[in-house]
Every structure is written in structure tokens, then in C-alpha cells.
Amino acid sequence: MSRLRRAYGRALDLRHGRIEMMHGSGGRAMAQLIDELFTSRLGNPQSGQGNDAAVLPAAPGRLVVSTDSHVVSPLFFPGGDIGCLSVNGTINDVAVMGATPLYLAAGFILEEGFPLADLARIVDSMARAATAAGVPVVTGDTKVVQRGRGDGVYITTTGVGVVADGEDWSGDRARPGDRIIVSGGIGEHGMAIMAQRESIGFAADIVSDTAALHGLIAVMRASGADIHVLRDPTRGGVATTLNEIARQSGVGMMLQESALPLQPQVAAACEFLGLDPLYVANEGKLLAIVAGDDADRLLAAMQAHPLGQRAALIGGVHDDPHGFVQMSTSFGGRRIVDWLSGDQLPRIC
Amino acid sequence: MSRLRRAYGRALDLRHGRIEMMHGSGGRAMAQLIDELFTSRLGNPQSGQGNDAAVLPAAPGRLVVSTDSHVVSPLFFPGGDIGCLSVNGTINDVAVMGATPLYLAAGFILEEGFPLADLARIVDSMARAATAAGVPVVTGDTKVVQRGRGDGVYITTTGVGVVADGEDWSGDRARPGDRIIVSGGIGEHGMAIMAQRESIGFAADIVSDTAALHGLIAVMRASGADIHVLRDPTRGGVATTLNEIARQSGVGMMLQESALPLQPQVAAACEFLGLDPLYVANEGKLLAIVAGDDADRLLAAMQAHPLGQRAALIGGVHDDPHGFVQMSTSFGGRRIVDWLSGDQLPRIC
Numbered sequence: 001m002s003r004l005r006r007a008y009g010r011a012l013d014l015r016h017g018r019i020e021m022m023h024g025s026g027g028r029a030m031a032q033l034i035d036e037l038f039t040s041r042l043g044n045p046q047s048g049q050g051n052d053a054a055v056l057p058a059a060p061g062r063l064v065v066s067t068d069s070h071v072v073s074p075l076f077f078p079g080g081d082i083g084c085l086s087v088n089g090t091i092n093d094v095a096v097m098g099a100t101p102l103y104l105a106a107g108f109i110l111e112e113g114f115p116l117a118d119l120a121r122i123v124d125s126m127a128r129a130a131t132a133a134g135v136p137v138v139t140g141d142t143k144v145v146q147r148g149r150g151d152g153v154y155i156t157t158t159g160v161g162v163v164a165d166g167e168d169w170s171g172d173r174a175r176p177g178d179r180i181i182v183s184g185g186i187g188e189h190g191m192a193i194m195a196q197r198e199s200i201g202f203a204a205d206i207v208s209d210t211a212a213l214h215g216l217i218a219v220m221r222a223s224g225a226d227i228h229v230l231r232d233p234t235r236g237g238v239a240t241t242l243n244e245i246a247r248q249s250g251v252g253m254m255l256q257e258s259a260l261p262l263q264p265q266v267a268a269a270c271e272f273l274g275l276d277p278l279y280v281a282n283e284g285k286l287l288a289i290v291a292g293d294d295a296d297r298l299l300a301a302m303q304a305h306p307l308g309q310r311a312a313l314i315g316g317v318h319d320d321p322h323g324f325v326q327m328s329t330s331f332g333g334r335r336i337v338d339w340l341s342g343d344q345l346p347r348i349c
Numbered sequence: 350m351s352r353l354r355r356a357y358g359r360a361l362d363l364r365h366g367r368i369e370m371m372h373g374s375g376g377r378a379m380a381q382l383i384d385e386l387f388t389s390r391l392g393n394p395q396s397g398q399g400n401d402a403a404v405l406p407a408a409p410g411r412l413v414v415s416t417d418s419h420v421v422s423p424l425f426f427p428g429g430d431i432g433c434l435s436v437n438g439t440i441n442d443v444a445v446m447g448a449t450p451l452y453l454a455a456g457f458i459l460e461e462g463f464p465l466a467d468l469a470r471i472v473d474s475m476a477r478a479a480t481a482a483g484v485p486v487v488t489g490d491t492k493v494v495q496r497g498r499g500d501g502v503y504i505t506t507t508g509v510g511v512v513a514d515g516e517d518w519s520g521d522r523a524r525p526g527d528r529i530i531v532s533g534g535i536g537e538h539g540m541a542i543m544a545q546r547e548s549i550g551f552a553a554d555i556v557s558d559t560a561a562l563h564g565l566i567a568v569m570r571a572s573g574a575d576i577h578v579l580r581d582p583t584r585g586g587v588a589t590t591l592n593e594i595a596r597q598s599g600v601g602m603m604l605q606e607s608a609l610p611l612q613p614q615v616a617a618a619c620e621f622l623g624l625d626p627l628y629v630a631n632e633g634k635l636l637a638i639v640a641g642d643d644a645d646r647l648l649a650a651m652q653a654h655p656l657g658q659r660a661a662l663i664g665g666v667h668d669d670p671h672g673f674v675q676m677s678t679s680f681g682g683r684r685i686v687d688w689l690s691g692d693q694l695p696r697i698c
Contacts, residue, residue: 141416347493
């Protein structure tokens with residue numbers, strides 16, 4: 001590093017420095033930013049190669065690729081920040097396909113004037129999340145846009161994983177008689193963001209559930225239960241994800257409102273803001289559609305894992321060519337749980 | 350599609366419609382945007398799966414992964430647009446590692462108010478470029494940010510490819526005695542953008558060189574020449590890319606100014622704007638560092654390919670622990686060709 005440091009003249013000022021347009025133009029300033037802020041934190045053999053692409057060992061099995069652009073606002077929120085969110089969210093999209101996530105790529109769009117200290121905090125958070133998950137960031141890119149053409153930082157992460165032959169957890173495999181399990185309390189990520197955005201004092205203890213779920217999923221697979229579909233109910237929440245699965249599979253679903261796991265403070269904050277928790281984003285929860293006979297076994301396996309302690313059976317799948325998702329309410333009635341329409345929560349992830 | 354169309358109520362207005370915040374919130378409007386604007390254009394079995402990740406056949410060989418965020422301004426320019434640029438640029442980053450590009454993922458950050466007609470034009474351009482290159486877009490993501498938090502559209506593309514064992518075109522393999530070849534005229538992409546941005550009338554016939562280079566690279570490999578390093582000189586231009594290679598390899602380089610292929614109108618526009626073409630971005634050119642004895646053979650193979658017709662030997666590699674890149678000028682002098690410092694051309698790709 002000392003040779004590079006000499007080449008750059010002086011070190012980046014990580015306390016008071018800010019992103020400038022020249023950090024994106026491909027020259028010396030960009031090389032320094034990548035060396036001193038990114039590679040030093042995300043450091044691993046691949047991202048240190050200095051090439052435009054990472055060369056990695058052959059992957060045994062079918063490839064799984066997922067990409068997600070993260071534009072969450074605010075960048076820092078109770079329980080996390082855009083850095084760990086962008087790592088966990090993409091790992092989860094790969095893992096819910098039944099795959100083993102192997103590598104991440106990260107593209108940063110930085111706004112001129114963004115504090116380097118905040119960027120370092122975000123990259124530190126990415127590094128911790130990637131290390132905890134055992135999924136390294138192997139390559140990346142940085143671009144800079146003028147003030148007023150971005151919002152601090154946007155991060156697009158792409159995940160690459162492998163899935164064994166025969167594993168197929170596509171969204172079209174829900175069947176009548178299946179049961180629906182959610183891995184824990186719903187709406188926590190979305191309400192943590194909203195509570196901060198709207199400065200709701202009584203909701204200040206709601207923390208985002210952002211977490212990488214591949215460890216939980218490994219336990220679920222090891223249970224031997226016949227899992228038909230897995231999904232992480234992020235944007236649009238549980239309601240929208242179930243509608244997607246119902247549409248793909250051509251089945252109906254019936255939820256029990258009283259069975260939905262929901263923290264009291266999340267319920268209170270939703271009521272205060274007029275939001276339905278079924279439509280609020282989660283970032284560390286999953287929905288499992290499982291063969292009816294295997295539901296109890298799967299639930300027990302999930303509850304034995306730290307990220308599934310509050311897992312619950314929330315409903316079942318039935319024959320319905322219209323693909324409606326319904327819910328029997330706590331008052332004994334029934335209502336349609338439609339797709340999210342309109343814009344409940346902008347820039348939640 | 351008709352069942353979906355019914356579910357959405359009415360079709361997207363691709364002539365007069367604009368991006369709204371609800372197109373990013375994970376609900377019905379987003380599903381419609383993806384179905385009617387993205388999947389219908391980038392249509393292929395994977396992106397039509399409706400899952401958050403694409404499941405793909407096993408890839409034979411070591412994996413190569415590269416990611417690039419594209420923030421080019423303006424979005425449409427002579428010779429291309431952000432759509433084809435984002436496809437070709439990422440394919441090239443994979444291909445210059447000696448790899449076969451297989452798949453692309455694309456993450457879109459859309460600004461509220463952006464015309465759907467422009468978005469459709471961009472996605473059409475991506476689709477054409479991906480089809481021409483034989484590298485499909487297999488998965489994607491869309492997010493929406495408020496007016497004034499973006500600039501129309503940013504696209505982050507990630508490429509996945511495979512490289513056979515034994516192939517190693519890392520940037521640290523340049524050796525004294527090697528020769529340096531560029532595949533054609535330099536500075537064309539950057540000057541096409543600048544001419545449009547600055548409304549330079551006499552430079553209106555400069556068109557971006559954006560192109561996927563893996564076909565040319567296949568021909569180069571088939572020549573049997575001992576290629577040590579390949580790079581595409583994008584941001585920072587030929588000068589910065591050669592400095593990166595010199596740094597990685599710990600060698601010096603000497604260029605011949607008179608040998609640099611340069612279109613007269615590019616030279617004129619550079620002079621008018623006070624820019625050095627060595628630092629101006631290319632999007633369809635590559636630099637090859639090849640064993641000295643094989644240089645003529647490689648050059649002949651390149652010149653026989655449509656994308657290498659104007660390929661030229663531009664210099665050589667020599668022993669220099671300081672890693673300097675120098676140029677003997679047309680006037681018989683010598684100068685140091687340093688890294689780009691400062692910000693010559695913001696948002697060029």
C-alpha cells in the first residue's frame with residue numbers, strides 16, 4: 001500500500017473528505033478511492049486483483065443469478081443501513097431458489113458531496129454482512145453523479161450461486177393442500193424505515209429485520225420437508241409475494257389473520273400511519289409453501305433456528321383458478337388480500 | 350398476456366406515460382411495468398420465470414463476474430444509448446479476461462417522471478445488443494426514485510462468464526519485450542458524448558464505438574498468438590488503462606504517438622476542447638499486450654475482423670521498476686503519459 005500511497009500523494013481524508021466528480025472519472029483519484037476505501041474493507045483476493053472482472057473457481061451445479069438495486073432512504077436506519085441491506089437482500093434472493101450463494105458483485109452510484117466517512121461506514125457494514133454470511137464481494141464498480149442527480153449512494157448488488165440438479169423451488173409449484181409458513185414477525189423492516197422517516201417517537205424501538213437467510217434455509221432443507229416454494233417477502237410485503245406465487249401457480253390461498261406474527265409496536269405504528277402490515281416490506285423473513293403433511297416438521301425445524309424462532313403457520317393453499325389470496329379475519333369475516341396497488345412505501349429497500 | 354392485461358385494468362401507455370413512484374413499490378403497477386415493458390422486450394425463458402433469481406445451466410469452467418453501473422449523460426448519443434452501452438460494456442469486461450460471456454443481469458434505477466417511451470427505446474436497444482452478442486439478460490430489478498434524486502435512468506449490468514483452466518489474462522502479465530496493440534481509432538465514444546453535450550457542430554459525425562468485443566477476442570485467441578493481457582480502455586482512456594497494467598505488472602511502456610489510430614474529426618474535436626485523446630473513453634476498443642514475436646500475427650488476425658480493421662501496433666513494454674508509461678512524440682521528443690488526474694469527462698459511461 002505504501003507504494004500506492006506515494007503515487008497518490010496523500011491519503012484519502014476519511015474524516016472530512018467528500019466524494020468529488022473526479023472520483024468517478026477513471027483516473028488516479030478513482031484508483032485511490034477504490035484502494036483506500038473499498039478494497040481495504042472488502043479486501044479479498046479477487047477484489048484485489050485490480051482487473052475489471054473477478055476470476056473464480058468453477059461452480060458445481062446450475063447457476064443462480066439475482067440482482068437488486070438498493071435506493072433505501074434514509075441510508076442509515078434502526079437495525080441496519082444500505083450496506084448490510086444490499087448484501088443480505090441479494091443473498092436472500094439467491095438462497096430462496098434453494099441455491100448456495102457464492103459471490104457478490106457491487107455497483108455504487110455516488111452523489112457528489114457525499115461524506116467519505118458515511119461511505120466508509122456503509123462499506124464496513126457490507127464487509128461485516130458479507131463476512132458473516134460467508135459470501136464475499138468479489139468485484140465492483142463506482143460511478144459519481146452530480147449533486148442533485150442521486151441521493152448519497154445507491155448500491156446494486158448481484159449474487160451468484162449454485163443449485164443442485166433436481167432442486168426446483170420456482171414460484172409455480174404451490175399446490176392445493178400445501179400450508180403457508182412465515183419465518184417470523186412481519187413488517188419490521190418497513191416500519192423501522194417509516195418510523196425514522198416520520199419521526200414517530202413511540203416506534204423508535206422497531207428495528208429492521210435485515211438478515212441473510214441461507215443458514216435458516218439450510219436447516220429447512222435438512223429437515224427433509226417437501227418444500228414447494230420459498231420467497232422473501234420484501235417490497236409489497238407478504239400480501240404481494242403470496243399473490244405472485246398464487247398467480248404463478250394458479251392456486252388460491254387462505255390466510256388466518258390471528259396467526260400472523262406481528263410485534264405489538266409494529267402493529268401500533270402501522271395503525272398510526274394507516275398501513276396494513278401485510279403490505280410492509282421484510283428484509284429477513286421468508287415465506288415457505290410446504291406439502292401439508294410436512295408443515296409441522298418444517299415449522300419445528302425453523303423454530304429451532306435463531307432466525308425462525310417466531311415462525312408460524314399462517315394459512316393454506318386451495319384450488320382456485322382465479323388465484324385469489326383471501327384472509328379470514330379476527331372478527332370471523334373474510335376479505336380479499338389483493339396486490340399492493342398504488343405506492344404505500346417508496347424507497348424502502 | 351391477456352390474463353395479465355385484464356388483471357392490470359388497462360395497458361401501460363407507452364406513448365405518453367411516465368414513471369411514477371408506484372412503479373417501484375413492489376405492487377401491481379411494478380408487475381405491470383415489468384411484464385409489459387421489460388419482459389416483453391428482453392423476453393427469454395429465464396426472465397419470464399417470474400422469480401427473483403434466474404436458474405441457469407451449469408457453467409463449464411471457472412466463473413468470471415463483472416459489474417458496471419452506467420450513468421452516461423445524455424442517455425441517447427450518436428452511435429448508441431445507455432441501453433446498448435450497458436450491455437456491451439459489461440460483456441467486454443468479462444471477455445477481456447479471456448472468458449466466454451454467458452449471461453447478463455440488469456438493475457434499473459428510474460427517476461419519477463421519466464417518459465415510458467424513452468425507457469422502452471432503451472430497453473429495446475439493450476435487447477438488440479444482447480441478441481446480437483448472444484448474451485441474454487436473464488434477470489433484473491427496477492427501483493424508482495423521486496424527481497431530482499436520479500437522472501432519467503441508471504443501469505447496472507452484471508456479466509457472468511466462464512474461462513477455461515490455464516487461461517490467465519490478468520493485468521500483471523505484461524513483460525519486457527511485449528508489444529502493445531490497440532484495436533482501432535481511440536477516443537470515439539468520449540468525443541461522441543462530448544460533441545453532443547457541448548453542441549459542437551463540426552463534430553456531429555463522431556459516433557460512439559460501443560460494441561461487444563468477444564467476437565474479435567475469439568478471433569485473436571484462434572490466431573494462436575501468446576496474448577499476455579487484454580483490456581478495454583474505457584473511463585480514463587488508453588493512457589489510464591496502460592498505467593494500470595504497468596502498475597500491476599511492474600513494467601514500463603513506450604508508445605509512438607504517430608502510430609496511434611485517430612480519426613481526424615476526433616483529433617479536431619479534442620483539440621477544440623483541449624482534451625488529450627489518450628484519456629478519452631472508448632467503448633468498443635481493446636488493448637492487447639502480446640509477446641513480441643507474435644505481434645504481427647495477432648495484428649493481422651485483428652485487422653481481418655470488422656471490429657479490428659484499424660488495429661495498430663502502438664508501442665512496446667520494457668523493464669522499468671517505476672512503472673512509467675512514456676510516449677515518443679511526433680516532434681521527436683518524449684513525454685510521460687501519466688494517470689488521468691482530475692476530472693476530464695464526467696459521466697461518460
